[in-house]
Structure formats: C-alpha cells, structure tokens
Amino acid sequence: MRVLRKKAGDQILVLDGKGGLYTCILKDSKPREVRFEVEKEEQWDGPEHHIHLIIAPTKKIDRMEWLIEKSVEIGIQEISFVRCMNSERPQLKIDRLQKKAISAMKQSMNLFLPRIHDIIPFQEVLTHSADNVNKYICHVRSGENNFLLNVVKKGRSYQILIGPEGDFTDKELIQAEEHGYTPVSLGENRLRTETAGLVACVLLNALQVKN
C-alpha cells in the first residue's frame, strides 16, 4: 500500500501464475501485512501447446534474464538450462531467474508462469526427455533445408535445445539425434545464444496460430 500509494477500498488484481485472476479490494494494512477481500475469481485456460526451451546459459547472466523476460511476453511454458561441452557458464542462480519470470509475467499481464529449472548436464537432458514430445536441436551447421518451420511437426508438446556460443560438439549432436532430436536451423543469420532462444520461441508460437 505504501509503494503503490494504495488505500483501503482500492482495487488490486492478484494472480497465481496458473490462470487464476482475482479481483480484490484492499481492507487495511499494517507495516508488514496487507489484508484484502476477493471480490471476483476467474480461472483462465492455458494454451493447448507446451513449449519447453532448453538452453546453455550465456556467460553474462543479464542476457538470460532478458531472454526470460521476452519469452514470457511472447509465450513460453517451460525453460531449462543445460551444461554442454562448450558451455561458458557451469552454474547459475536459479531463484533470481525465477523472480525475473514472475515480474515479467506481471508486467506483460500474462496469467501463466513458466516453470524454470536449474542447470543439468547435457546427458541428463537426453535421458530424461519423454517420448511423446517433438524434439529439436538447433545448430549452426544445419542448412536452410533444416529450417525449423520446414521440418517441425504440428503437435501439442515441443522441446527445443539451444547450444552455447561455441555450439554443440559433433558428439553431442550425434547423441541428441540418437535420442530422437531433429537437427534444425533458425534461419540464415548466425545468432547469439539468447537471440536464438527468442527466435525459436517466436517460431514455435507462430506455428500454433498459423493455418
């Protein structure tokens, strides 16, 4: 009430990140406590598709924060981080990124919070992935013929792997293919990791709206 200069009787919107939207009326506040009453309760359905981005985090973490912010705005259901041979960053502070997702969700008035997972080794991504998912791995050496929108199969659930600046190794690429990942390209230009993540997110969302 102090920061937003609200007073008793004012309306606020509360969301739970799972499609619930609550119109509330502020009652009163103590220094560390606010009371409000739910006036109206709405439940929205999420999208029918599920996009899971799995990405090698960049050295500078603000580029990952940026990706989370923008992908929440465009539409993403799940983000994981992966440790590859050429990774520049072996660890990350996942709670900071989760907070970023919450603030991006509120700012873009999105009702669904994506799940954000901590970093896991490349091998674990491969062995943990489900069978009924359309799986893709982006890599620079993939040609135009493998452009994501040319090879993607329309489905309910997508998983897309984005490598580090040094790209996936040949060995990682072969292993991914053995686990059912289709190699794809994201277009003609060479993209930075976080831009590649965003472009993948835009294209997979486009597929849902496209005739």
Add this chain to the structure above:
Amino acid sequence: MRVLRKKAGDQILVLDGKGGLYTCILKDSKPREVRFEVEKEEQWDGPEHHIHLIIAPTKKIDRMEWLIEKSVEIGIQEISFVRCMNSERPQLKIDRLQKKAISAMKQSMNLFLPRIHDIIPFQEVLTHSADNVNKYICHVRSGENNFLLNVVKKGRSYQILIGPEGDFTDKELIQAEEHGYTPVSLGENRLRTETAGLVACVLLNALQVKN
C-alpha cells in the same frame, strides 16, 4: 591500434556496410591516424528480399536501441520511425540510433547496414509508400485469422507498420487500409512495441527461408 592493442603487421577486417569485406594489414599509426593496406577485397550479395520496419518510437529510447541491435542481428534492411495520434515520443536523435546500427552490424558480423530514417508523420508514411511493396499494419484488435504468416504474400519487398503502446486509432487504421495496408496480428499475446517490431522481423525473415 591503442584500444585493440594492435601493432604494425596485424590483420584487421574492414567493412563498408554494403557487402564489401576488406582484409587489411596495419602499417603504422600516428596518435589520430592509422594506415593500412588492403590485402584482399570481397563483395557479397545482400539478401533478395527487403524488409522495411516502420515503428512508433517508445518513450524510453533504450527500447528502440535494443530493437535496432536485435533486428540487425536477425536481418533487417530498413527502419523508419513514425509519429502517430497516440505516440509517446514525437522526436528522436537519429544519429545515435544509426551509430547503434553500425555497432550491431560489426558485432553480429553482418555485412549490410540497414538504412535508418528519421521520424515522419503517419500521413507521410502512407502517401510516400510505393505500390510494388507488400504492406501490412499490425494492430491489437486484429484477430488470429489475420496472423501475419496467414495473410502475407511471398514477395521481394515488405513494409510493416507497428503502432505505439496505445495502438493505432481507428481513423489511422482505415486510412492505412485505403492506402493498401493489410491489417495483421502478430500472435495471441499482447506485445510491447519493441517486441512487436522484433517478432515482425523474425516472421518476415522466416518467410524467406520457409518452403
């Protein structure tokens, strides 16, 4: 030579923003002057398509700088700024944005510098636009059926208009349609101005690679 710690005999790459790539050898330097010799001269062809983004600048200029940086990386040939009824920013410093484009071009190793134009009134955009261009106007009220990739015609030259946070007015929309602009949407989520610009850029580039 000082900033990059180069010395005589070292190689540098020079580009002209028009597809020319020059491999050069540094000769010597004075405090305010560097001499080099061109060792190898290459000329690359630009893309066959032309994407012209026309956008209402955001209040905070860093969001436009961000758009320029990312769209240069993804691929853009021309950017103009437009002053609309609901515009939040009537002027801008175009030379700063042009410098941003140059540094983005160098950083992404792109050989082509997009043309960046100063802000003009909405009416002027409409009356100045050529006939042999595929013209689109993005607006929030446009439904899923008008999704850009569902209505776009494959061509050589595209112009796409992105409005301010308050969107285009009904009057502006009608005028644009009278001048041959097709109303389109960019997907299901409501996007901020700079994100809409980027998504439009990704989708129009995708169209070039798509079968």
